[in-house]
Amino acid sequence: MTVARIVFPPLSHVGWGALKHLVPEVKRLGAKQILVITDPMLEKIGLVEQVTSPLRQAGYSVHVYTDVVPEPPLATGEKAVAFARDGEFDLVIGVGGGSALDLAKLAAVLAVHDGSVADYLNLTGTRALEKKGLPKILIPTTSGTGSEVTNISVLSLETTKDVVTHDYLLADVAIVDPQLTVSVPPRVTAATGIDALTHAVEAYVSVNASPTSDGLAIAAMRLISRSLRKAVENGTDKQARTDMANGSYLAGLAFFNAGVAGVHALAYPLGGQFHIAHGESNAVLLPYVMGYIRQSCTKRMADILNALGGNSSFLSEVEASYRCVEELERIVADVGIPKTLGEFGIPESALESLTKDAVQQKRLLARSPLPLLEADIRAIYEAALAGTIVEPNQE
Numbered sequence: 124m125t126v127a128r129i130v131f132p133p134l135s136h137v138g139w140g141a142l143k144h145l146v147p148e149v150k151r152l153g154a155k156q157i158l159v160i161t162d163p164m165l166e167k168i169g170l171v172e173q174v175t176s177p178l179r180q181a182g183y184s185v186h187v188y189t190d191v192v193p194e195p196p197l198a199t200g201e202k203a204v205a206f207a208r209d210g211e212f213d214l215v216i217g218v219g220g221g222s223a224l225d226l227a228k229l230a231a232v233l234a235v236h237d238g239s240v241a242d243y244l245n246l247t248g249t250r251a252l253e254k255k256g257l258p259k260i261l262i263p264t265t266s267g268t269g270s271e272v273t274n275i276s277v278l279s280l281e282t283t284k285d286v287v288t289h290d291y292l293l294a295d296v297a298i299v300d301p302q303l304t305v306s307v308p309p310r311v312t313a314a315t316g317i318d319a320l321t322h323a324v325e326a327y328v329s330v331n332a333s334p335t336s337d338g339l340a341i342a343a344m345r346l347i348s349r350s351l352r353k354a355v356e357n358g359t360d361k362q363a364r365t366d367m368a369n370g371s372y373l374a375g376l377a378f379f380n381a382g383v384a385g386v387h388a389l390a391y392p393l394g395g396q397f398h399i400a401h402g403e404s405n406a407v408l409l410p411y412v413m414g415y416i417r418q419s420c421t422k423r424m425a426d427i428l429n430a431l432g433g434n435s436s437f438l439s440e441v442e443a444s445y446r447c448v449e450e451l452e453r454i455v456a457d458v459g460i461p462k463t464l465g466e467f468g469i470p471e472s473a474l475e476s477l478t479k480d481a482v483q484q485k486r487l488l489a490r491s492p493l494p495l496l497e498a499d500i501r502a503i504y505e506a507a508l509a510g511t512i513v514e515p516n517q518e
């Protein structure tokens with residue numbers, strides 16, 4: 124029997140209108156000078172003001188930092204940390220998608236450390252974090268990344284990614300308010316929503332899954348499968364946006380505690396080499412990876428089918444597992460995400476370099492219920508290029 128290590132952030136406010144808890148939480152944390160790290164686009168459309176104006180009205184000094192780009196490179200992380208070190212801040216608030224939240228976590232913790240961000244990378248760095256750093260409040264504006272509940276900050280290196288991971292990066296408070304997601308365009312709603320679904324699916328089949336993460340993952344899949352299509356079709360659908368916010372939050376907790384695996388491992392090089400958004404990279408690969416590993420986890424795939432609104436009662440476990448893969452394909456297609464790597468402009472000639480980079484994602488690959496070696500990874504990319512699900516050769 125194994126013992127699961129379960130970690131939740133200490134406090135979250137989740138639901139329509141949750142943002143009203145921001146000022147009381149800032150007061151409770153005893154902050155005076157606040158650094159808000161956010162995406163420039165969110166400032167432009169006035170979303171950041173929804174966060175900053177109640178704080179300013181309450182008398183807080185607020186500085187908004189917007190040097191944030193998608194899939195932030197290491198240099199972007201170094202700059203945000205330098206900025207946090209130079210100021211006299213006593214609280215960091217991250218507002219945005221995964222990139223802004225990841226940078227906020229990083230800046231808050233490294234503000235009280237010496238050295239560069241590169242020193243603290245978990246794959247290639249040499250130093251360990253020693254202090255918790257500044258308090259942080261994380262406010263997601265998309266329903267997908269789960270960054271508000273995890274202890275990970277992801278940074279892009281030249282062709283791949285590395286992370287800074289430590290429980291010091293956990294938010295003191297997460298505020299998940301679906302009201303902030305209403306203006307997210309359909310394409311981003313689709314991509315981030317499938318990212319959340321992928322978190323739940325990968326956590327459920329992970330070798331590190333536990334009864335706790337299973338409960339979170341199944342609840343997430345139910346909410347996401349019933350509401351993602353509606354949220355993409357009509358962004359102002361309050362119930363759909365609320366389901367997606369809750370689903371994404373639950374999926375975040377599930378994968379934080381059980382891990383993600385093959386889909387994320389193969390998706391990272393698509394982001395690194397072709398700058399495809401994280402959610403879309405996962406979405407295009409999800410059916411191919413799950414189809415490939417299907418036979419290693421048929422019972423769990425049958426459970427997933429049921430959570431996605433299907434019914435496995437009159438099917439054998441194997442039949443249900445095939446249906447599950449079909450259902451995943453259907454959801455990805457229904458929200459308008461292309462089916463093949465070619466449709467994202469990825470040529471066959473990229474196969475070798477994608478495979479080479481994905482093999483490096485050992486931390487993720489180790490959680491796959493079917494061990495994925497180099498030949499398996501190549502076969503999955505080939506399948507995604509051809510648009511046909513394949514399974515391992517069985518001799």
Ligand SMILES: [Fe+2]
Nearest residue numbers: 268318322401
């Ligand atoms: Fe993800």
